Amino acid sequence: MKAAAFHYHDPRTREDLMGLLGRLDDLKLLAGGQSLMPMMNFRIVAPTHLVDLNRVDGLGGISRQGAEVRFGALTRQREVKASEIVANDLPILTEALDHVGHVQTRSRGTIGGSCCHLDPSAEIPAIAALYDAIFEIGGPDGTREVGYADWHLGMLTSALDEREVLEGIRFKPWQPADAGHGWGFYEYARRHGDFAIAGAGCLVDISDQGTIERIATVVMGVDAVPVRLREAEAALVGARPDRTAIAALVEAARSIDAMTDPQVSATYRRRLAGVVTERAVLAAFQRSGITQ
Amino acid sequence: MSDTRTISLTLNGAAKTAETDVRVNLADFLRHSLEATGTHVGCEHGVCGACTVIVDGQPVRACLMLAVQADGSTVETVEGLATDGALSDLQAAFSRHHGLQCGFCTPGMLMTLHAFLKEVPNPSETEVREAISGNICRCTGYQGIVAAALDVAASRKGA
Structure with missing residues (x-):
């Protein structure tokens, strides 16, 4: 199908954008369009006003800011994947991007758009959950920041008010790769580039004594939002990165209250949650340089 | 509600200008307004890849981009591959x-x-x-x- 008619706005400056956000009703913001355009073509979404962010100055770009890496919301997924800063500081994001759609959708798709659309099996929000990323929100009445836990409110739902825009996302890298940091990402989809049925990511920092100093594990596609296994993570601090530790995280992943649909039952999703978690955590432990 | 815009872009090396409704996607604009029907429209939701064209050097889904977003861009389509009637x-x-x-x-x-x-x-x-x-x-x-x-x-x- 074709998109229903709308009024089109393509502001060039942040000031013009804020003016439109303050003035227009029933609007949708267009970033890369790789989710919104299909929804408009299907007429699941038919806004009165479409505000295109693509020509607004200063909404893109990747930079190191102090201890953090900042992404302008309009940074293309392709640019994130090619970034040396990301490959060095947030290597799990570089790997996860291989699974985000296809080269043609990564050319247009943005990091901010993915974090606003919030598909349950989207990789980028899951990585943001791992790092407890900070979301920079702007609007006509000023700016505010929220952490991931307060950003992702539910299925396809962010903390953005109708008159707000996501302007940037900040990630704080863990230890450097050569200082006992490990990371792993694994997902299962029926075909390459399809929406994953389930996926998992894991970050770990290992101490000089060979114990877990810090660990984060996320499971995506199983519940409506990415699930951090926080209780199991906390219980593993100080433990050895061994089979027992992996088993504890797998057990937590298999206890998630899983979604069900006609193709994929909750039982199967939970089983798969355990498998992808095991593989992601094992990869993280192996990359940390600790072999047990 | 029928906002229109005049779009100017470079298609396979040639300057093109046409007016279109803002809701028209790039694939339909190429086919209907510029009569470049080599680009095919399949699923219209970004799954099949039939409408892939190259915009400013990068492959994109032409069904997931509005024509108005390509204003000022360089677009390459399948019509641009052959040279003087000889296949690439x-x-x-x-x-x-x-x-x-x-x-x-x-x-x-x-x-x-x-x-x-x-x-x-x-x-x-x-x-x-x-x-x-x-x-x-x-x-x-x-x-x-x-x-x-x-x-x-x-x-x-x-x-």
Whole structure:
């Protein structure tokens, strides 16, 4: 199908954008369009006003800011994947991007758009959950920041008010790769580039004594939002990165209250949650340089 | 509600200007307003890849981009591959290796691989298969398409 008619706005400056956000009703913001355009073509979404962010100055770009890496919301997924800063500081994001759609959708798709659309099996929000990323929100009445836990409110739902825009996302890298940091990402989809049925990511920092100093594990596609296994993570601090530790995280992943649909039952999703978690955590432990 | 805009872009090296409704996607604009019907429209939701064109050097889904967003851009489509009526090496290899049957997916396959082989001139079979993972073909089983891409990469290397 074709998109229903709308009024089109393509502001060039942040000031013009804020003016439109303050003035227009029933609007949708267009970033890369790789989710919104299909929804408009299907007429699941038919806004009165479409505000295109693509020509607004200063909404893109990747930079190191102090201890953090900042992404302008309009940074293309392709640019994130090619970034040396990301490959060095947030290597799990570089790997996860291989699974985000296809080269043609990564050319247009943005990091901010993915974090606003919030598909349950989207990789980028899951990585943001791992790092407890900070979301920079702007609007006509000023700016505010929220952490991931307060950003992702539910299925396809962010903390953005109708008159707000996501302007940037900040990630704080863990230890450097050569200082006992490990990371792993694994997902299962029926075909390459399809929406994953389930996926998992894991970050770990290992101490000089060979114990877990810090660990984060996320499971995506199983519940409506990415699930951090926080209780199991906390219980593993100080433990050895061994089979027992992996088993504890797998057990937590298999206890998630899983979604069900006609193709994929909750039982199967939970089983798969355990498998992808095991593989992601094992990869993280192996990359940390600790072999047990 | 029928906002219109005048769009100017470069299509396969030629300057083009036309007026269009703002809700029209780039694929329909190319086909209906610029009469460049080589680009095919399949699923209209970004899954099949038939509408793949190259905008400012990067392959994109023309059904997931509004024509108005391409204003001022350089667009390459399948019509730009042949020179003076002679098939490009990639097109000729598709013919030689039976990389097409009904031909519906072919414009998207060609544009995806055209961009890919510029970026990765010497790919492995796995890399070729991953490159076309966003393009669906229901006739060939992909074997001929992959063979064509690998053949072109090899002959360009030898040339």
